[in-house]
Amino acid sequence: MRKIRTIRQKLSLPPVRLSFMAVGLSVFLFTAAVSAVMFFEFPAAIGAEKELPIYSVERRDKAVALTFDCAWGDEHMEAILDTLDQHGAKATFFVVNYWAEKYPDMVKELASRGHEIGSHSTTHPDLATLPKETIQKEIGTVEETVEKLTGRKTALLRPPFGSYNNTVMDAANAMGYQVIQWSLDSLDWKSLTAEQIVDRVTRNVRPGAIVLFHNNAEHAEEYLPLILDKLQSEGYEILPVGQLIYAKDYHMDRTGRQIYDGTEEPEGHGGGLEEPRGEAGVTGPGAVGESMEKDSETKVR
Numbered sequence: 001m002r003k004i005r006t007i008r009q010k011l012s013l014p015p016v017r018l019s020f021m022a023v024g025l026s027v028f029l030f031t032a033a034v035s036a037v038m039f040f041e042f043p044a045a046i047g048a049e050k051e052l053p054i055y056s057v058e059r060r061d062k063a064v065a066l067t068f069d070c071a072w073g074d075e076h077m078e079a080i081l082d083t084l085d086q087h088g089a090k091a092t093f094f095v096v097n098y099w100a101e102k103y104p105d106m107v108k109e110l111a112s113r114g115h116e117i118g119s120h121s122t123t124h125p126d127l128a129t130l131p132k133e134t135i136q137k138e139i140g141t142v143e144e145t146v147e148k149l150t151g152r153k154t155a156l157l158r159p160p161f162g163s164y165n166n167t168v169m170d171a172a173n174a175m176g177y178q179v180i181q182w183s184l185d186s187l188d189w190k191s192l193t194a195e196q197i198v199d200r201v202t203r204n205v206r207p208g209a210i211v212l213f214h215n216n217a218e219h220a221e222e223y224l225p226l227i228l229d230k231l232q233s234e235g236y237e238i239l240p241v242g243q244l245i246y247a248k249d250y251h252m253d254r255t256g257r258q259i260y261d262g263t264e265e266p267e268g269h270g271g272g273l274e275e276p277r278g279e280a281g282v283t284g285p286g287a288v289g290e291s292m293e294k295d296s297e298t299k300v301r
Helices: 001-011 014-050 077-086 099-101 104-111 132-150 166-174 194-206 218-232
Strands: 063-070 094-097 116-119 210-214 251-252 255-262
Touching: 077 104, 077 218, 094 099, 099 104, 099 132, 104 116, 104 132, 116 132, 132 166, 194 218, 210 218
Parallel strands: 063 094, 063 210, 094 116
Antiparallel strands: 251 255
16 A cells, blocks of 8 residues: 555645646647637638628529530530520530630521620639729620620629639629529540530539539530430530529528528529629529639639
């Protein structure tokens, strides 16, 4: 017993040192608790403060939007438009100003075939790095070009690279624009086969999805008819973004999904913008895979 007592005495620490250890342990536990809260709750707080564009829409019916970013070439455009016509589908095309100026007849054809035209900026910069005035110039220039060619004003913006912040959102909203992203990236801008693109889209699509394609994608003429065949065989309706979204009585969840809050059935199944912009206004604003990631590739998106 004496040996045990002696060992305990040797192992015992002075009261002051014990106090320091207790304080240190308390600080450690408090820091750990705060870190846990920050890790799990801070993203939600950021989401609540940061304005979100539309990534997808909560729908009661099976409707989706197919969108094409137009920045390069037009060699696949006729085939894309013919395929959409053959399937009775309308899509949304986001055009960069230099593309619209280079292919003015194609812009006119988009409008004449009843498709929706949106802005993809004037020079394809990272809008999140620009001041509000410059962002609005990027939006306004392509709007003027499209209006001159089609008689219609654009009312939706897809930021290049999917890059945005509150300044981008404020600048666009002040001009009457909705900002949209996508919930399903086809990855047609990567080195995928047509079969891989078809599988990726048809396997991951959900009601209310906004799907991202590119007009210059290598396999566009192969994958598009297969995707449309599959979606329509499963009962999906293909709508322009402006007819997919809700115009009012909605809130955004933390993933950028529009949630309908109204008590009455929204018009046109999903709603749409109440008023088109311009005489025959092109309307509309804007998570699977890489939908919310900023593209780090050098290829134009």
